[in-house]
Amino acid sequence: MKLLTTLLFSLLCLTAVAQPGSADAAYVKEHYTKHEYQIPMRDGKKLFTSVYVPKDQSKKHPFMMDRTCYSVAPYGAEAYRPSLGPNPKFMQDGYIFVYQDVRGRWMSEGIYEEMTPELEEHKTNKDVDEGTDTYDTIDWLLKNVANNNGKVGVWGISYPGFYTTTALLSRHPALVAASPQAPIADLWRDDAWHNGTFFLAANFGFYPGFTNRQDDKPTQRRGARFNPNPGSEDGYDFFLKMGSMRNTNVKYFKDTIRLWNEMMDHPDYDQHWKDRNVLTHLHDIKTATLVTGGWYDAEDLYGAINTYKVLAAKNPNTPVYFAMGPWVHGGWARGLGDHLGDVDFGGATAPYYRDSIEFAFFSHYLKGTPLNLPKVNTFETGENKWRNYNIWPPAPAKEKNLYFLPGGKLSFTAPSATKESFNEFVSDPNKPVPYYAKPTMDMERDYMTADQRFLKDRTDVVTYQTDVLTSDVTLAGNIWANLKVSITGTDADWIVKVIDVYPDGAPNNKFTGKEVQMAGYQQMVRSESMRGKYRTGFDKPSPFAPAKVSPVNFELQDVLHTFKKGHRIMVQVQSSWFPLIDRNTQQFQDIMKAKDTDFKKATHRVYTSKNNPSFLKVRVM
Structure with missing residues (x-):
């Protein structure tokens, strides 16, 4: 299955997508009254806001708010959303639901800035950011929407997850609960640049449609669906023929997309991106927070994990909860979450999150219901069980090194031979390694668990593996690649993939594809890329010295997986x-x-000796 870029436009409306037990707009209209407001901010700009108030006015209700750059549609007092809140239980329980177009988007005034930089100080009413916009919105709602109980909760997925994180920075006393879900935390590191490599398939089709407006004029007009390859879904062939990255503008965008050009103009982690790293501001937070993510979130895995880690570390006296399941981007908000591609998770996982974690969290902090929720709720893949901890990574997980050895071996025992050893391969950028068996124009949503056997004949993929495991091995926490490499050029990308190889007798499951056998399946568990020139600093690229052994170290992010x-x-x-x-x-x-003629072959070596060891630093339970 592929992750359609159009899905990203509707992430604010995940609850508007049909879900088990959800109602249609008739139910919403029967039980809620809709109002539309232009709420003034401290600098005079007005933000378009839809408010759905329960018709049951026999008791006071808390607010549940979603701030988004993806539109609060449908517009018009008589046009109702088909569902309200993070999941249907909220709509049935009764909240005042608030949806707001953020500054510069859709029907709100102002100029849009991607991941608006947050300010530590606000000395005048001109010093505005998403934190102040949230504060001013909450203040207005409390004073102007009748029969509220004085408590506010905020949630959002993906970009709205970022706006939920910035809501914390409002530090409004009425904001008592927030749930950033798959939040963008650092745009350079989340969606766009993974350690300096640009995520092309995910972003190329996204920005034309995302760019429905680049001025200060409110509009309901949507961005155009961009289809540069009509009649073909062969993404590998299309992007290879497109040529260098500069051709995205030369051939297609024609320098008309400001946000795209900002990315093309800032490949290094410079001040432009540092200003957009919200993690540096997450101190002095008093709001109870539930951070949610998916182990197979191809867009914002980094954001969820690191938002939790920073909040927990910098705000030890604040209730901070963490939930991670076996989900793709936003997969907990809809569907069953029982499989991804060919991989079976042993049953439905998403309904448990929606009912027992998400609903229970907000109900407790906004309505005072009892709560028995562990601080960390994580799904252990491989074993297919929920695990509860007090902190993440769990304290029992101990660091070990998993070494690359001569002969394609992989072991927790370090190499002992002093004689230099290495694996060598030729990397040809004009014949790049595909990331998926049949790449389409969009990023494939199941690439993070996909069978890697389609690469068995590639000579430019180096493989190391352990002997058959005699007992279970559980990795819990982040993984660091520590490579010793040399190249004949002056720059190179490095991709490291951790894979669970099934035994030859592994049976198929009900989700196994028609042309797939789980016997010998090579399930990717975690993977990440690194542009080598950033090995000494993301803001200070430096060339390799040809043929010189150099360390390349980078994080593959966290897992909770058992190799059986x-x-x-x-x-x-x-x-x-x-x-x-x-x-x-x-x-x-x-x-x-770069120009199309700049791509050159190079010979790369990965070293496996005692003097130049390559290994993964992992955390083993």
Whole structure:
């Protein structure tokens, strides 16, 4: 299945997508009265806001608010959303639901800035950001919407997850509960640039449709669906023929998309991106917070994990909860969450989250109902069980090194031979390694669990694997790649994949594809990419010295996965991953400005000796 970029436009409306037990607009209209307001901010700009008030006025109700850049449609006092709140239980329980177009988007005034930089100080009414906009909105709602109980909760997924995080920075005393879900935390590190590699397939089709407006004039007009490859879904062929990244403008966008150009003009982690890292501001937070994410969230895995870690570390006296399930981006908000691609998770996981975690959390803090919720609720893949901890990563997980050894071996025992050893391969950016068996124009939503056997004949993919495991091995926490490499060029990308190799006798399950066998399946568990020129600092790229052994260290992010007895642990290393990420010219240069003729072959080595060990630093339960 592919993750349609149009899905991203409707993330604010995840609850508007049909869900088990959800009602239609007739139910909403029967039980709620809709109002539309232009709420004034401290600098005079007005933000368009839809408010749905329960017709049952026998008791006071708390607010549930979703601030979004994806539109609060439908517009008009008589046009009702088909569902309200994070999931149907909220709508049936009775809340005052608030949906707001953020500054500069859709029907709200102002100029839109992607991930508006937050200010530590607000000295005048001109010093505005998403935190002040949230504060002013809450203040207005409390004073102007009758029969409220004085308590506000905020939630949102993806970009609205970012706005939920910035709501915390309002530090409004009435904001008592918030749930950033798959929140963007650092745009350079989340959706766009993974350690300096640009996520091409995910972003290329997204920005034309996202860009429905680039001025200060409110509009209900949607961005146009961009289809540069009519009649074909072969994304590998399309992006290869497109050529260098500069051709995105030369051939298609024609410098008309401001937000796209901001990314192309800032490939380094410079001040532009540092200003948009919301994690640096998450101190002195008093609001109870539930951070939610999915282990297979291809867009904002980093945001969920690191928003939780920073909040928990910097706000020890504040209730901070963490929930991670086996889900894709937003997968907990709809559907069953019982599988991804060919991989079976042993039953439905999303309804448990919606009922026993999300609803219970907000109901407690907004309505005073009892709460028995562990601080950390995580789903252990492989074992397919929910696990509860007091902190993440769990305290019992101990650091160990998983070493690459000569002969394609992988072991917790370090190499002992002093004689230099390495694996060598030729990387040709004009014949890049595909990230998926048949890439389409969109990012494939199940690439993060996909079978890697389609690469078995590639000579530019280096593989290491353990012997058959004689007992279960559970990894819990982040993984760090520590590579020792050399190249004949001056730059190179490095992709590391951690893979669960099933035994030859593994049976198929009800989700196994028609042409797939689970026997010998190579399930990707975690993967990440790194542009080598950023190995000494994301804001200070530096070239490789050809043929010199250099360390390349980067984080693969967290997992909670058990490699079962009888399975193997595999690690693959490669230097292209197309078209998930853009191609590296393998020359030290600004790749966003490179020409089609700049792409060069290079020979790469991954070292496996005692003096130059390559390994993964993992946390083992």
